Amino acid sequence: MISLSRILFTGLFALALIACSEQASVSDSSASMTQAANSASASVVSRWYSDEQQALGSEVFTQNCAVCHGAQAQGTVEDWRARLDDGSFPPPPLNGSAHAWHHPQEILLQVVNYGGESLGGKMPAFIDVLDDAEKLAAIAYFQSFWTDDIYQQWMQMGGTN
Structure with a gap:
């Protein structure tokens, strides 16, 4: 017992x-x-882009993207998933809080090149507006707002491949 x-x-x-x-x-x-x-302020994960690319990206993004996607890629509407009155989708945030991180760099470049009209949005094509270095720099800029966790998940899903 x-x-x-x-x-x-x-x-x-x-x-x-x-x-x-x-x-x-x-x-x-x-x-x-x-x-x-x-x-968010100090990344400890190694990123594919350099500080110089991020700095150029800040300029490119400010001049070409911020009016629709927000100065820090945070978006400009409350619900980026809800269709607008004309049936199109609003520009999504690119700061890691929406779906941009679900797509590899190749797809992100395609959207920059050919715009978003075929995807139900209004984003214009930048294929003849920006050179390849500027396009990659713009992507580097908005990815700089991604947390290390989001960035690592993006890399595991194919990221730069």
């Missing part, structure tokens, strides 16, 4: 484990939130 002291010891041990795991959980949660906040 199990003694009362053994049951008491087991119960206290279990409570101590629970208390320790709750403290670790709160601590881990705080660390995760801090890490997520910091990742």
Whole structure:
């Protein structure tokens, strides 16, 4: 038969484990939130583009894309999934909060080159407006707003392949 002291010891041990795991959980949660906040400002994951490409991309994006996609690629409408009155889709955010990160670089370049009309949007074609370096720089710029987690998922799904 199990003694009362053994049951008491087991119960206290279990409570101590629970208390320790709750403290670790709160601590881990705080660390995760801090890490997520910091990742937007300082990427620790190696990216395909250089600082120079990102800087050029900022200029290209500001001059050609920001009016529709927002200055920091955040979008300009509340719900980018809802069709506009004319039946077209509004420009989506490109900052990692929509679907741009679901597409490899090749597809992103196709959309920049040929526009979004065939996809139900109004984006004009930039094939004869921007050179290849400017197009890649614009992509680098909006990808600079992606968290490391989003960027890593993009790379795992084919990213630059």
